[in-house]
Amino acid sequence: MTSSLRPTIDFLLYDWLHADGLNERARFADHSRETFDAVLDTCERIARDKYAPFNRLVDTEEPRFDGEQVILPKATHEAHDAYVASGMLSAAQDYAEGGMQLPYTIEAAAGTFFATASVSIGGGLLTKGNANLLMVHGTELQKEVFARNEFGGRFSGTMALSEPQAGSSLSDITTRATPDGADFESDPLGPRYRLKGNKMWISAGEHELSENIVHLVLAKIPGPDGKLVPGTRGISLFIVPKKLVATDGQLTGERNDVALAGLNHKLGWRGTTNTLLNFGEGKYPVRAGSGGGLDGRGAGAIGYLVGKPGEGLRCMFHMMNEARIGIGLAATALGLAGYYASLDYAKNRPQGRPVGPGGKDASQPQVRIIEHADIKRMLLAQKSYCEGALALLLYCARLVDEQHTGSPEAAEEARLLLEVLTPVAKSWPSEFCLEANSLAIQIHGGYGYTRDFPVEQYWRDNRLNMIHEGTHGIQAADLLGRKVVMEGGKGLALLAARINRTIERALQQPHLAEHANALAQALQKVGAATKAAWATGDPADALANAVPYMQAFGHLVIAWSWLDVLLVQPPTPARAADEGRARAARYFFHYELPRIPAWLRVVETRDTTCATTPEDAF
Template identity: 60%
Template sequence: MAGSVLQEKLLPTLDYLLYEWLDLGALLERERFRDHDRAGITDLLGTAAEIATARYEPANRVIDDQEPRFDDGRVLLPKETQEAWDAYVDMGFLLATHDEEHGGLQLPRTADFASKIILGAASIGISPAILTEANAALLLTYGTEKQQSVFARRELAGAWTGTMCLSESQAGSSLSDITTRAVPDGAGSEDDVLGPRYRVTGDKMWISAGEHDLAENIVHLVLAKIPGPDGAVDPSTRGISLFVVPKFVVDADGALLERNDVVLVGLNHKLGYRGTPNTALSFGDGSHRPGGERGALGYLVGNPGDGLRQMFHMMNAARIEIGLGAAALGFAGYAASLDYAKQRRQGRPVTRDGKDASRPQAPIVEHADVKRMLLAQKAYAEGGIALGLYAARLLDEQQTGTADEAAEAGRLLEILTPVVKSWPSEWCLEANSLAIQVLGGSGYTRDFPVEQYWRDNRLNMIHEGTHGIQGLDLLGRKVRLEGGAYLDALASRVQRTVARAQQAGLATEADALATAWARAVATAEAAWGTGDPEDALPSATLFLQGFGHVVLAWVWLDIAAGAVAGTHPEAPGKVAAMRFFFGYELPKVGAWLDVVARRETLCRDLDVALL
């Protein structure tokens, strides 16, 4: 599919969501964003589309075919990856949202995330941009001035890249079980200018962009535990600290010195998302230390024991971007299958009088079942994009709103983040599956991009926390925080949408949303009816699915309430997608929530011998 086909479909969708729904124009009037206007944002998104068409989309199949290569401890990538990364860096996208004092443009996150959708739809695995920007943002929040100037600013300039090193093969998502250790290095104060020095030892797994040849240095943010004087460590997550461990040791001015004791152990060979190398790293095995001395040089970020809280600052932003990336892939598959369906001729519509074989074959887009599959893709992908942009708008509100507005935005982000990450990851994967189905046998071949979109998207249900993790976070924590205050914050938004929809002539859908919302809240209360997490949480993933569908019904009805009488060319399509969601998707909610509400014990109590 030509790049222009994708961008010609995507850009009007983003324009509608940004200006007709999220009112980006009003946001641009705030002091922080005073240097930006609609014309400038349009130019920015146009530039992103040009890079996507010229660099990202042509590279997408190349990086899938030419997987990262392990060569003498290094990872080598195709030249197309370097060219795309350089184009991204040269346009200043890494710096875009950051403060002017750090060289940034103070661009709204809402607009920045829209540019990421454009690039992600063209090729999701082209660069380490997500973690590099999030890594730098963490250091700008918690790091020392020297850590910010030496590490974060070079990352934002694209000279260096960054990673997140949490997982270990024996621990997975159970971070309290990590075995990576950090002991004080004992260097003098002159050598501690980048922060308290430690020697880090341990192995980390599933590290995206942990080794590559795109930049001259890689800044690893590593979770590790600091042993006490007796050698013991806190077995809980309270004992976890965060360290900056660069690939190359640097001096106080950032000049590269010797190779740090960070060793590439191997590459993980993936189903999709192949353009971004996924690595296993060993820290401090002695391979790069004189005389075999163990320990990779690292610098403590903030205070000991704050590592998990600091890392979640990075992870939560990454989770929103994972959801947006999933939605972008869903949209790419939708655009490709729609283009195919308009051109592919097969069969004839069935009428009351049967088929007329003498008539020419019809484009398959005219068949009702193909329309169903395309409309489902539209509802999933555009709904996922809208949800992610809504979260970005909340980030902007949190940063630039009044104290009350910022507090409310923070509560909404907390309750919505598990859904923003998980819902598009599941349903835009389903959109990609439907795209393959629309193309039929052709969709299952590598002659068309839709099979790669599906393979790439399958990672996102795992990426930055599985559905199980997100479900436990939502039902186990978020719905109960501050006595349900976070849930109440979202309830007020839902009620506002119900009122708008009733006034817009969408009373049937408004009533359906109100009923579904009440059911979701009642289900959370029923799940916790005994107060025992063993009763409440076995079906947390089902609650996440049901709650997520209610959230997307709210998003679609809010969009449609403004689109019913709208004049934007995209408005009628938004109303159609909303009607599909309410007619085909919202009825599924009861099947999920019923299991949660009755505190089903089957899976909890099942004898594993029966499996």
């Protein structure tokens, strides 16, 4: 861990986003800058003491299954217990729920400390998302029995979407859910079904960190003819606990038919179990009608319907969108961890000599590598990517608070902006903060490629973020295929208006005018490319180059974030941190923003090079 993260977070939260002003709203009236700082202090301390020292340990001592349970290092248990004790699982919940009524902006910022210290140990992302979904879509008893026990740390949660044969194509899932007896609708915990199927890539799907694990499982209910409804229309959502629970929230003592089929051995995030789970294979046969009074034993895992049949994906998007912001923060935090490590190395590693008018003088002492221009280039790139991404993610978190506590007009604007920005907030940091990790390795030279230094682990851990919670390509298709054109393009138009507002303010400050003009040109290019991509009205034409569009769009948004940040600091930097932000922004505008036209060229022309290449050509 390093002390560099906290000043950056403080600046973005208070100087830029004015998060301390949220206490003027009724929900946050009991809070102040002091209470927010106390939360950040606590999380920073836990991350420093319980997470950071064990990041390498949990990478080398991978989870293992002894035939009965998954074994995790003692350090993971202690970190989890410290996180639960901090109250952060329920931080954003009502006082009546045992929460702090903390703004999501502060919760998100606090989570950055844990992800920077050890993303592999984890910080409750899935448990909170699972419980938050149930608080919106669950029945009162489902909230009481499952969600509130998750917020309290007794239970933990997962999301079980993907299947071995389907991957990201959720319309092709085959897990079945059939009514459990004639009285299946009378179970107080919700309509009771039997689930049979296999789920893959389930993070935290099996462990002993909590009393119970609450799986939120997507499955299909067969139609009257016994066949599964094709596509996503037939997908429903079910609560499938690892251990069966009574209506008072206590464990019944009976195991549900959820079995670990295997642990996935991963490139990174090795401290987090990642599992293949079998539902209803018969390893743990459950009494038919558990909770419903029927005799005998049935086939399948007990699951309770959440919401209405066929609306599972709509419910699940509540958790998925929340997780996507969380993954963007995780990617950003890993990028920052690599940046801090490579900065420290560059300040202390002597190598080479400066080039003078007569070339290099070998008789002179070596200089630290931070004195070389190319090392500064790589450090500036990392800083511009990671601090720019952090600004965007905290801005998105601020929009979440606006959506929940702002005026009706402000809440609607926040909703539209989040629709457009969420795929960017997940994917852009996942790509470019991973690139930052690669540059951190490069600065270390050969040492960076060894396990003697942490930067190779940061790269391995970050490589997952382009894949999970919706792959890079899926997010790009969502951005160009849905989000920028939805509701007649209202979200894109609103974002453009916000960017133009920043440009107009920056044009009034001579030292920012060059950046403002460059951003205005980039905004025009992205707008024109969006129209050109959809000129034929054929989604296949538009989406053939969705990823280059995502890259250009993300660069536009990060440049906007940087320019908006610079507007709140003095024209002549008064502190080293101000100078650092000004230089990182300058790097981004001079070295990165010019890449936008190249990315958009294939979008504007609807280039078919990739789409039309025949299989045999490979």
